[in-house]
Amino acid sequence: MNVQSAENLTEILKTFNESTVKLRQAYDALQLKFGALNRQLEDTNKELSRRIAELSEVKEYLNSILQSVTNGVIAINVKGEITAFNKAAERITGLDAESVIQRAFSEVFATDFGASFQRRSGQMEHGQRYTSRDLKVKGRHPFPVRESNSFTRDGRGEITGAVKVFEDLSELRELEEQARRQDRLAALGQMAATVAHEIRNPLGGIEGFASLLARDFDADDPRSKLVTKIQEGARSLNRVVTELLVFTRPMKLDFKTIELPMLVNETLGFLSSDIKAANIRLQKRLGKGELKVTGDAEQLKRVLLNIMLNAVQAMPNGGTLKVGCRQGSLSPAARKMLGHCRNGSWAEVSIRDSGPGIEESEIPRIFNPFYTTKEKGTGLGLSVAAKIVDAHRGQILASNSPRGGALFVVSLPLEG
Numbered sequence: 031m032n033v034q035s036a037e038n039l040t041e042i043l044k045t046f047n048e049s050t051v052k053l054r055q056a057y058d059a060l061q062l063k064f065g066a067l068n069r070q071l072e073d074t075n076k077e078l079s080r081r082i083a084e085l086s087e088v089k090e091y092l093n094s095i096l097q098s099v100t101n102g103v104i105a106i107n108v109k110g111e112i113t114a115f116n117k118a119a120e121r122i123t124g125l126d127a128e129s130v131i132q133r134a135f136s137e138v139f140a141t142d143f144g145a146s147f148q149r150r151s152g153q154m155e156h157g158q159r160y161t162s163r164d165l166k167v168k169g170r171h172p173f174p175v176r177e178s179n180s181f182t183r184d185g186r187g188e189i190t191g192a193v194k195v196f197e198d199l200s201e202l203r204e205l206e207e208q209a210r211r212q213d214r215l216a217a218l219g220q221m222a223a224t225v226a227h228e229i230r231n232p233l234g235g236i237e238g239f240a241s242l243l244a245r246d247f248d249a250d251d252p253r254s255k256l257v258t259k260i261q262e263g264a265r266s267l268n269r270v271v272t273e274l275l276v277f278t279r280p281m282k283l284d285f286k287t288i289e290l291p292m293l294v295n296e297t298l299g300f301l302s303s304d305i306k307a308a309n310i311r312l313q314k315r316l317g318k319g320e321l322k323v324t325g326d327a328e329q330l331k332r333v334l335l336n337i338m339l340n341a342v343q344a345m346p347n348g349g350t351l352k353v354g355c356r357q358g359s360l361s362p363a364a365r366k367m368l369g370h371c372r373n374g375s376w377a378e379v380s381i382r383d384s385g386p387g388i389e390e391s392e393i394p395r396i397f398n399p400f401y402t403t404k405e406k407g408t409g410l411g412l413s414v415a416a417k418i419v420d421a422h423r424g425q426i427l428a429s430n431s432p433r434g435g436a437l438f439v440v441s442l443p444l445e446g
């Protein structure tokens with residue numbers, strides 16, 4: 031090794047040492063910075079988790095508000111898919127939120143989201159205008175609602191979808207219909223009372239003279255048959271007049287405590303020969319517990335008899351008559367409408383037949399006086415029944431059972 035290269039080596043070593051020191055310093059500095067950054071990151075992380083927790087709290091809070099409002103709320107995104115469906119919407123539409131979320135609104139409902147949404151007109155952007163219309167779930171009956179639609183927007187004002195807030199109007203409509211029915215009944219009642227009165231006197235005469243005549247003829251005299259016909263006719267007319275008067279007179283009720291299952295049984299007793307004659311199978315489910323109501327036993331028997339008689343008449347060639355009695359579970363809508371006995375304390379008698387059922391569109395009319403589809407019907411049975419039940423602050427619901435046949439449910443407030 032020469033001197034020159036030895037010097038070089040020393041130089042190199044020195045530079046190397048210096049570099050090492052610098053490197054270490056740089057490394058230490060870096061580590062310090064890294065530590066600081068790490069701490070900063072940790073802080074950011076903590077802040078982030080706090081924000082996330084806060085956000086989910088806000089979300090929960092908003093959701094619980096959404097779920098507790100009594101109006102139905104449905105939200106859709108820009109693709110028209112349902113993104114929110116609150117409890118009230120479930121109750122009003124009868125659909126499960128789970129089964130409709132993420133499905134297209136147009137796939138679930140037979141009505142569009144709202145004409146103004148389709149057109150994206152300015153009207154909907156404000157969303158304050160309420161409109162009444164029918165909302166229809168596919169494959170079901172439409173139900174009237176009052177609704178308001180508005181767009182939802184993100185922070186930049188871009189439309190992200192729309193929200194529909196709606197209110198069920200079916201109770202209101204039902205009440206309106208009831209009021210109209212009462213008016214019609216009042217007018218009809220007045221007229222009927224006059225007519226009945228006018229008919230009653232001459233009818234009494236006809237009946238009296240016919241029985242005098244009957245005494246004058248021998249039993250085998252062909253004329254005696256004619257007289258019997260006159261008597262039958264007069265009796266049948268008399269029955270109509272009596273029903274009319276029951277229907278039109280203000281009702282005097284003799285309120286007592288009634289064991290409902292016993293009353294049902296007694297009423298069925300009147301019908302046992304008709305039931306046997308028509309080859310009808312009777313299924314009774316009168317329950318074990320007590321079911322007491324306050325009412326007029328005679329009048330309530332008349333109610334049950336009229337309904338059961340219709341059921342028997344609907345099955346001339348046999349069938350099944352199911353009569354049930356139980357503590358009632360009136361629909362929340364019906365309960366609200368009746369306004370009393372809110373806590374489900376209702377007694378319910380159900381009468382189900384296996385006949386042809388009632389034409390769906392005719393159901394609102396069957397309680398009208400003189401509505402009948404029978405050749406010899408008076409059309410008064412159900413109107414009388416409705417009037418009596420009304421006077422007991424109860425209600426009668428008529429429907430068709432899904433398995434065919436008509437179903438009548440009489441609900442009365444339980445005693446106590």
Ligand SMILES: Nc1ncnc2c1ncn2[C@@H]1O[C@H](COP(=O)(O)OP(=O)(O)O)[C@@H](O)[C@H]1O
Nearest residue numbers: 340341344387396402403407408409411412436
């Ligand atoms: N169980 C039933 N099944 C089918 N239709 C019924 C039933 N009950 C009542 N209806 C319908 O309601 C109408 C009115 O009944 P109602 O007032 O008792 O009068 P009526 O029995 O004299 O016809 C009946 O004519 C019939 O069309």
Ligand SMILES: [Mg+2]
Nearest residue numbers: 336340411412
């Ligand atoms: Mg009848």
